[in-house]
Every structure is written in structure tokens, then in C-alpha cells.
Amino acid sequence: MGLAIDGLISGLKTTDLIDQLMQAEAVPQTLLKNKVTDSTTFITAMQTLNSKVAALADSAGKLAKPAGTDLHTTTSSSTAVTAIAGPGAVDGSIDFTVDRLAQAQVTVTGPMTQWPDQPPTLTFVASDGTIKQVTAASSSLADVAAAINKAGVGVSATRVSAGLDPATGEKLYRLQLSSAKTGADGAFTAYRGTPADVTAGTATNLLTEPGAAQVRQAQDAQLTLWTGTGAAQTVTSSTNTFSDVLPGVTVTATAESTTPVTLTVARDDKALSDAANTLVTSLNDIFGFIAQKQAVSTTTNSTGGTVVTAGTFTGESTVRDADQKLMDAVIAPIDGVSPSAYGISITSDGQVTFDKDKFATALATDPDKVKAALSTIAQRVSDAATVVSDKYDGTITTKIQGEQKTVKSLNDQITDWDTRLADRRSTLEKTYANLEVQLQQLQSQSSWLTGQLASLPSSGS
Structure with a gap:
């Protein structure tokens, strides 16, 4: 940046003059910058709205699925038995004993x-009957264990210290072999020798060697239903979790129990009510945000006049359409029945209310109908929210992308104006500098002429 000195000859404040002229020249660029600020504010608000609607689309979609409304609680008479009820669970109770737990086979050499x-x-x-061979790199028990672990034979090996050889004083070790999975299917037999040796009957079963032992036998977990009755029935599982005791219920046992355990499954009315309330709360959050951004504000200026300022979303048809779609999705009748029959109503100020007591009464009267209605509303809301917020072609998404392109174009124009204004300032500075030079020349000429006139003889001499 050059050093500018105000007019030494003219006495003009050229810097101030240039600045004032540049302010006038920069008016178009200032208008562009104001547009960018307004558009950026709009984009930020739209992105916030889009995030809220996208989250609603996801949560409502989950609620619309069978697992979303087919909610049950489970209670167990024993802390050693827990259960989780999922879709398809049926209310009721059942008694059983836990005869044994699943375990993996553990063998030591x-x-x-x-x-x-x-x-x-x-x-x-x-x-x-699957046969797999493992060959180690050396006779070191560490190498043998490593080879077994890498072979993928369904068995893990660990070298365990076993004291000292009383004759030689050398360190002794055992290999602990454990099946990778619990249950009877995890059982295995380990031999010294090749598969051919096993087939020929010449391989050595490790359990037959001195000091070897079967620490734990592979076994399935087992429950007995209706213990002590003529209907007693056993159920087994390779793990301690049973998925076929009751429809839609997963039972997990952590300890054996000869005393019958009572497991009860019941519809979870509170969870259903909470799910409906959460849906309504999410909708109201969106409706409230839109209303806030659509509101027109008024202020008073310095002269006492009223200044009206439009909201960020005021007059925005995309937002208005999104608001209407979501509202229609939640308040439209289901098979001719208003959602208000299930406690979901619309207020005069555009908010949705949820009446827990009314919902509970309807649920107690006809639970299947209420769950179906809630699922229908959730699906409609999810569909409407998806149309609005889809990351590829959602109406709000598309609007944001269009506005971002506009901002990019405006910023390009602002950049062009920076160059144009810099050139204009340079031209003005040169113009005023040339003016000073011209004035200096004129002043010099004036001084010379004055001197010449003064040297002329007077008329009286």
C-alpha cells in the first residue's frame, strides 16, 4: 500500500475525498455482502430445521416398525434369570428350573x-467328526500353543507353568486346551499324530497320557419346564441364552436353580405411552422452531417510527409446505377415527398435545387398535419427514443446496468487485496526484510571471 499525503499544493483533503467517492462506488458490493449475510443466516436456520426433521424421520420410522410398538416387560422371580421381550412376545408367565449351564470343554495335558x-x-x-491337523514350528510348548491358536481349529491353547521337574530341575509346563464355543457342539478330542494316524488307530489321545485331565466337559445349558409334572419338558441351548422358551422372549440364565423360576411377560403400557409422547414432543419442537423463525418482529427507530422485520422463514413456501405435511401426517384420521381418540390432538396455535390418561384408557380398551394407530401415525410422519429432509432430494435439502449455490455466486461477484474497487481507488489516487502536479506547475508559472511583471520599468521612469 502506497503512502498518501493530502494535497500539499491544493490544500484539499484528498484521502477523505477518495474515501467518500469509494463509499459511493462500493454501494453495489455492500448490497451483495448484505445478501450473503441474509442468505447465510437463512441457510443455517434451514440446516437446523433439516437436522430436526431428519432425526424425526429416523425415530418415527423405528416406532412404525413392529418392534416399535410391540413392547413388553419381563419379570423374573430369580436374579439368576433375566429376559428380554421383543416383537411377537405374548403376555403370560411360565415356570421352569435351570438344570445346568452351558460350558466349554477344557482339557489339560x-x-x-x-x-x-x-x-x-x-x-x-x-x-x-471334522478332522484338522496342526503342526508347530518347534517342540517348544509356546510354539505349539501359537500354532494351535493360529490354525482355526475351534480350540484355544495356553501354556501354563507346572513347577519344576524333580529329576532335572527344568521348568515344567502344561497346555490348557479350551473349546472356542460353549455347548456340546464345542466338544473335541486332541491326538498326538496325523489324521492318518487317527484313522489307523495309532494316534495317542492326549487324555490318556500321564497327568492329563478333562477339567470341564462341553455341555449345553438346560431348562426344564413345568418341573415335577407329567408335562415336564427340557429345553437346551449351546449358550446360556434361550430364544425358544416363549415366543419373542430371550431368556438368559447365570446360575443353576432347582427351585422353579417364574418368568412373567406383560405389555409395557408405560413404554408405549412414552413412545407416543416422544413423537409428539419431537413434532412440537419442529413446529415451534418454524413458528419462531416465521415470526415478524417490530421495533421503534430513533425517530419514533415503527420498523417491521421479517423472520428468517417468513414467506418461505418450502418451510410452509414442510410444516403442513408434518401436521397432516399427525392429525389425519386413521380408518375414519381421529387421533384425538388416542390422546393426540391439535391446538389452535398449531401445537400437538398428548393426553396420557386418554391414551392409557384407549390402550386398556383395545391395545391392538391403539398400537396399530400409533404405528400408522409414526409411519405417516416418517414418510412426510423423509420427503422433506432426504439427503439427496428432500425439499428442504434441495432448497439449501440452491441457496448455497447463490451464496457462492454472490461471493464470486464480491471478489470481482474487490478487484474493480482496488483499480478505481488506484485511478483516483493517480488523478489527484496528477492534479497536485498540475497545480504546482501552474503555481510556478504564476510566480515566474509575477516576477517578470515586477521587473518591468514603471511608466513614470
Whole structure:
């Protein structure tokens, strides 16, 4: 930036003059900047609205699914048994005992300093007859354990310290072999030797070697329904979780129980009411946000006049359409019945209300009808919200994208104006600088002429 000195010859405040001229020149750019500010404010508000509507589309969509309204609670008479009720659960109760828990097979070898074979070759036979061979890099028990763990035979191996060899003083170790999964299907037999040796009957079963032991047998968990009656029936599971005791109910046992456990399943009216209330609350949050941004404000200026300021969404048809779509989705009748029959009503100020007592009464009278109605409303709301907020072609999304393009175009024009104004300022500075030069020349000429006139002889001499 050059150093500017106000007119030394003319006495004019050229910097102030240029600044005033530039302010007038910059009016179009200022208008563009104001448009960018307004558009940015609008975009931010629309993005906030879009996020709220998108979240509503997701939550309402989940509520509309069978799992959203098919809600039940479970209670157990024993802390050792828990249950979760999902879609398809039926109200009722059942008694059973927990006979045993599922467990994985655990086998340990006898103590040894290293694997007796070189190279160490083991064969694992699974409960379904599958045969897999494992060959270790060396006779080190650490290498044998690593080879087993990498082989994917459904068995994990751990080297465990087993003291010292009394004869040599060397460190002894055992290999603990554990099935990767619980249940009878996790059972395995481990042999020293190849699969061919196993088939030929010449392989050595590790459990037959000195010091080896079966620490834990692979077994399924087992429940007995209606214990002690003629209808007693056992149910097994490879894990401690049972999914086929009651429809839609998952039962998990953590301890055996010879005393019958009573499991009760009941409709969760509170959860249903909370789900309906949450839907209404989310809608009101959106309606309230729109109303706030549509509101027109009035202020008084310095002269006492009234200044009316439009809201960010005032007159915005895209927002108005979105508001109407969501409102129609929640208040439209379901099979000729108004949602108000289920406690969902619209107020005169455009808010949705939820009457928990009315909802509870309707639910007690006809639960299936109320759940179906709530699911229908949720689906309609989800569909309407998706049309508005879809990330590809939602009406609000499209509006935001269009406004962002406009802002980009305006910013490009502002940048062009920066160059234009800089050139204009440079021109003005040169013009006024040339003016000073011209004035200086004229002043010099004036001084010379004055001197010449003064040197002329007077008329009386």
C-alpha cells in the first residue's frame, strides 16, 4: 500500500475525498455482502430445521416398525434369570428350573518340558467328526500353543507353568486346551499324530497320557419346564441364552436353580405411552422452531417510527409446505377415527398435545387398535419427514443446496468487485496526484510571471 499525503499544493483533503467517492462506488458490493449475510443466516436456520426433521424421520420410522410398538416387560422371580421381550412376545408367565449351564470343554495335558514329538503334530477331531491337523514350528510348548491358536481349529491353547521337574530341575509346563464355543457342539478330542494316524488307530489321545485331565466337559445349558409334572419338558441351548422358551422372549440364565423360576411377560403400557409422547414432543419442537423463525418482529427507530422485520422463514413456501405435511401426517384420521381418540390432538396455535390418561384408557380398551394407530401415525410422519429432509432430494435439502449455490455466486461477484474497487481507488489516487502536479506547475508559472511583471520599468521612469 502506497503512502498518501493530502494535497500539499491544493490544500484539499484528498484521502477523505477518495474515501467518500469509494463509499459511493462500493454501494453495489455492500448490497451483495448484505445478501450473503441474509442468505447465510437463512441457510443455517434451514440446516437446523433439516437436522430436526431428519432425526424425526429416523425415530418415527423405528416406532412404525413392529418392534416399535410391540413392547413388553419381563419379570423374573430369580436374579439368576433375566429376559428380554421383543416383537411377537405374548403376555403370560411360565415356570421352569435351570438344570445346568452351558460350558466349554477344557482339557489339560500332563506336565512336560517340551512337546515329545519333533516336529510336533496334533490332530483335532470336532464333535461333528471334522478332522484338522496342526503342526508347530518347534517342540517348544509356546510354539505349539501359537500354532494351535493360529490354525482355526475351534480350540484355544495356553501354556501354563507346572513347577519344576524333580529329576532335572527344568521348568515344567502344561497346555490348557479350551473349546472356542460353549455347548456340546464345542466338544473335541486332541491326538498326538496325523489324521492318518487317527484313522489307523495309532494316534495317542492326549487324555490318556500321564497327568492329563478333562477339567470341564462341553455341555449345553438346560431348562426344564413345568418341573415335577407329567408335562415336564427340557429345553437346551449351546449358550446360556434361550430364544425358544416363549415366543419373542430371550431368556438368559447365570446360575443353576432347582427351585422353579417364574418368568412373567406383560405389555409395557408405560413404554408405549412414552413412545407416543416422544413423537409428539419431537413434532412440537419442529413446529415451534418454524413458528419462531416465521415470526415478524417490530421495533421503534430513533425517530419514533415503527420498523417491521421479517423472520428468517417468513414467506418461505418450502418451510410452509414442510410444516403442513408434518401436521397432516399427525392429525389425519386413521380408518375414519381421529387421533384425538388416542390422546393426540391439535391446538389452535398449531401445537400437538398428548393426553396420557386418554391414551392409557384407549390402550386398556383395545391395545391392538391403539398400537396399530400409533404405528400408522409414526409411519405417516416418517414418510412426510423423509420427503422433506432426504439427503439427496428432500425439499428442504434441495432448497439449501440452491441457496448455497447463490451464496457462492454472490461471493464470486464480491471478489470481482474487490478487484474493480482496488483499480478505481488506484485511478483516483493517480488523478489527484496528477492534479497536485498540475497545480504546482501552474503555481510556478504564476510566480515566474509575477516576477517578470515586477521587473518591468514603471511608466513614470
